[in-house]
Amino acid sequence: MQLLIQKCDLVDISSLDHLLNIKGLEVFLHSKILPSDFYGLILHVDQNGLSLSSSENPGASPTRVDFSDDALQYRLQTSKRSAGLLKAIGLDKYSLPLRVMDATAGLGTDAYIMAAMGCDVTMFEKSAVIATLLQDGLARGLASADAAVRNHLCRLSLNFADAGDYLDLIIKGPDCMPHRSRLDQKPDVIYLDPMFPPRQKSAKVKKDMALLQKILPINDDIESLLDKALASATKRVVLKRPGKQSKQASPKPDFQVPGKSCHFQVFLIK
Numbered sequence: 001m002q003l004l005i006q007k008c009d010l011v012d013i014s015s016l017d018h019l020l021n022i023k024g025l026e027v028f029l030h031s032k033i034l035p036s037d038f039y040g041l042i043l044h045v046d047q048n049g050l051s052l053s054s055s056e057n058p059g060a061s062p063t064r065v066d067f068s069d070d071a072l073q074y075r076l077q078t079s080k081r082s083a084g085l086l087k088a089i090g091l092d093k094y095s096l097p098l099r100v101m102d103a104t105a106g107l108g109t110d111a112y113i114m115a116a117m118g119c120d121v122t123m124f125e126k127s128a129v130i131a132t133l134l135q136d137g138l139a140r141g142l143a144s145a146d147a148a149v150r151n152h153l154c155r156l157s158l159n160f161a162d163a164g165d166y167l168d169l170i171i172k173g174p175d176c177m178p179h180r181s182r183l184d185q186k187p188d189v190i191y192l193d194p195m196f197p198p199r200q201k202s203a204k205v206k207k208d209m210a211l212l213q214k215i216l217p218i219n220d221d222i223e224s225l226l227d228k229a230l231a232s233a234t235k236r237v238v239l240k241r242p243g244k245q246s247k248q249a250s251p252k253p254d255f256q257v258p259g260k261s262c263h264f265q266v267f268l269i270k
């Protein structure tokens, strides 16, 4: 994958040095103009932080992580749209703070909603580019003028790591856990929102998710991730899936919760 870093003159990009060492990522640094033979991702760096677009669709507005975004704030206030997610993680059943491991953080929207509802959320993201975008959004959010956003973000932490590897450590036992990890105890809830194959009705896929689908591999490790999660959570595991429901899910969830264009399979830990 090629990644072009486009920066404006005054911005320091030393915090992006780690991207130079990511296997499979060929990084170019260019100030403004896209080389004609370039095919890949464009990371825009300016005074407003980072945003990402694809050379395939240079006219589209770039994707950024913005926890102060009006649409996200509106979604929090009109609880209906997040009701499925919150019911699935058991917010109506358990007392707070609920310790949630979001094993597939992506752009952090679901994690933010859970944190805003009082959960302590530890995010894992294995894509270096997406984790960088998310880290930038967290930093800007923590510096935002909006006290509510800052409060919510205090309950969110991010690990740039493969969640499967971390679950292996949890399964091996406390002696194998890295020191001072927020997850040195087992999480109450593990939330999995893997990359689905692109849907037929691609017009319905939101712009940001369409970009993720373009650049990230489909999760072909869902079964193994789910097995590890089931061996690690203390209360439940939630798996988000496309469509209204799964008829022949395996393993069979204890129940399913419908979402807007998805559903949540809920596995209770007995």
Ligand SMILES: C[S@@+](CC[C@H](N)C(=O)[O-])C[C@H]1O[C@@H](n2cnc3c(N)ncnc32)[C@H](O)[C@@H]1O
Pocket (backbone or CB within 6 Å): 103, 104, 105, 106, 107, 108, 109, 110, 111, 124, 125, 126, 127, 130, 161, 162, 163, 164, 193, 194, 195, 196, 212, 216, 219, 225
């Ligand atoms: C569908 S997106 C998640 C969207 C997210 N729920 C949100 O609200 O923005 C899936 C993300 O999980 C990440 N991912 C997939 N498998 C992972 C793993 N084993 N460990 C960490 N991250 C993973 C992908 O890189 C991708 O960014």
